[in-house]
């Protein structure tokens with residue numbers, strides 16, 4: 656009898672909801688514009704390890720220096736060419752000082768250094784949310800996507816997922832196989848975490864995909880850069896899950912909902 660193929664479950668909205676339902680994860684703050692948004696506050700509260708990649712600490716400090724928020728950063732890592740001295744002093748002089756890790760090599764980015772450090776610190780695997788992922792410079796964004804592939808080759812993939820969170824999307828890598836992605840929140844009455852737009856990107860090379868739960872579902876559909884690609888797809892209004900079967904690794908990207916307001920509460 657054929658063994659049923661195992662389905663990988665994704666519940667990314669839990670990262671952005673209350674602490675009770677959030678899984679354990681590390682928050683990695685990149686050097687990208689940062690707002691004191693609903694999502695940032697939730698992620699800060701829910702994360703069990705808070706790390707800044709070099710100048711990411713400057714971005715946090717711009718927010719925390721007003722209200723003392725976001726001051727319990729635990730680690731700053733990188734070549735430290737962007738970290739401001741007053742920011743380093745601020746985080747080093749907190750009641751629980753941040754550890755500052757200087758890694759000088761010029762063959763990897765501070766994003767990669769930070770992920771590698773978190774992975775070594777938690778060899779059993781810890782999910783990582785990278786804040787500011789694929790938001791700014793194109794080479795940095797493409798390097799972050801490349802690193803999703805590099806790090807997800809790790810055997811700890813299933814316990815150590817990486818989510819790139821920009822101001823308007825969440826992006827993660829679906830390894831070849833079957834995936835079931837919950838696209839609604841898990842809390843009664845919670846405003847929607849995700850919007851409707853979805854893209855499935857064959858960044859690594861051609862794949863054949865089958866989807867359900869999308870307005871433009873496809874079945875055993877060849878996708879490749881230079882061929883066809885599903886972008887600006889929509890989640891069907893009444894579904895809770897989107898399912899994707901893919902013959903090769905692909906990126907899945909979904910828009911964030913409108914709740915991520917700028918209020919300072």
Ligand SMILES: Nc1ncnc2c1ncn2[C@@H]1O[C@H](COP(=O)(O)OP(=O)(O)OP(=O)(O)O)[C@@H](O)[C@H]1O
Nearest residue numbers: 685686708709710711733737764765766791792795
């Ligand atoms: N302009 C940018 N656009 C997109 N991402 C960025 C940008 N600048 C920095 N980042 C992200 O934040 C991380 C930390 O940035 P950092 O403060 O070290 O800037 P950097 O010195 O330009 O980056 P790196 O040394 O990693 O090339 C980077 O590794 C990268 O992932």
Ligand SMILES: Cc1ncc(C[n+]2csc(CCO)c2C)c(N)n1
Nearest residue numbers: 733734736759760761762763764765
């Ligand atoms: C082939 C090759 N291309 C680019 C770089 C440069 N580089 C890549 S990551 C990084 C760190 C940035 O802080 C730098 C400078 C290299 N070393 N090797």
